[in-house]
Amino acid sequence: MDTFLQQVINGLTAGSVYAVVALGYTMVYGIIQLINFAHGEVVMIGAMVAFTVINALAPAGLPPLAVVLIGTACAVPVCMLVGYSMERLAYRPLRGAPRLAPLITAIGVSIILQHLALMIWSRNVLAFPQIIASRTYFIAGAAITTVQIAILAICVGLMGGLALLVYRTRLGTAMRATAQNPQVAGLMGIDVNRVIAATFVIGAALGAVAGVLFGTYYGLAQYTMGSVLGLKAFSAAVLGGIGNIPGAMLGGVLLGLVEALGAGYIGDFTDLCQYGWLSGAIDACEGGGQFILAGSNYQDVFAFIVLILVLVFRPSGLLGERVGERA
């Protein structure tokens, strides 16, 4: 099996989901310079709602695709409402306050949502029922499943749709105008509060779908899943340049690739037995044995290594503008 190609496929799949989640971070940041730490929780709620519905419908004998679609169709409006409410109740009252206030509030909202989910679903891991008969195809020795193909296609579709919305519609232009200069946007007759609310709602809808996809990919959903997924997507947004929409897409895909390739090769690199001068000293190496320091379970580390490297060497991200360039 070709590890490289396999990990590229896995990385693109996870990365496209990160990208869709990262859009939620970057759009909100772009418009009100707030890192909405609670966005990961919105994604989690999307997955939990969808999985609850899917598990309830699974025995009914409906076509599997219909079950997943109904689950998603329930998750999206719930998340939109959550996104709208957090903006309306938590962030809007703090508009104009020093930036630290909404940032700490975002952490608070995140904790509240996570514990709300804990109260509703308890600590149970919701498993994705075995309803989809996933087929596996092989390309040049690497495997790709129908689920992966579906995830990639949906994410590309969502990103394309969002790009059309942001760059081709009146609302999208108003969003970009508001991001650049909210005062002047108001002078044009744009209701800035409504545009900001719309940004939260759109980001939450994307997050809901991403949550369903992510849960489906790994086969489970739990009330804690938003934290790490959210932090990874945030890293992806920073990698691409926070506030930059194409940057979030690029950052998500790159982060998925780095993570998958890292996980694929870290075992080889940290196998101390391959280093001749060390292997003699390690008993486990005798007779072609291995002594692996860090295995693919270290996968999650890569996102944070990327985050740290970007923050140290290129805080504006790959496509981000230098601070001070905004109009």
Added chain:
Amino acid sequence: MLLDVKHLEVHYRGIAAVKGIDLAVAAGELVCLIGANGAGKTSTLKAICRLIPSQASAMAYAGRDIRRSAVHELPRTGLVMVPEGRGIFAQLTVQENLAMGAYARGGGDPESQYAAFPRLKERRHQIAGTLSGGEQQMLAIARALMGEPKLLLLDEPSMGLAPMMVEKIFEIVRDIAARGVTILLVEQNARLALQAASRGYVMESGSIALAGSARELLDDRRVKEAYLGEARSA
């Protein structure tokens, strides 16, 4: 009166920037508000547009009390401002900037401005931030016209422009006035402003120091000394 402001006050953290001024503009007039840097001109315009909090005993536009209006409601009624420093959306294209100008009335065709602003037509797909200062000012004015204003507030449209471009901008302002748009023009270039306007107000440290017809003000000894750079005549 199209715009009628009585006893307007603006405070920044307790410090008074506008100290109870009266200001009125009749339909069809071109009125200028001149004064030195820091006199409170921008604060006055921002207060009228509801961008900053203010107190007033009356603030009426087209007969409606606007003291509680939201910023975005006013352009829908034809009260449009071109802010100081132009305030163009630097990362949007020229055409997108123009489209945003018509947002308040539900959209409009940027073509309508291209006849008067051929330079903008040439550059319509360019990112607005790449335009020259003069072109950006034209864009800011054209964008405001997209909103089909009844009352246009202009905050120092000639600021930072080369003399040739200043002339051009004033020509445009006079054209707009000639088309029947009421204008309240804030300027530091007192001479050009008074020559274009029919009436003027002179603002000094938050108060109206003088008011009258443009003719009177141009001939006023204090205006000549302080704002027209003319030496005290014997």
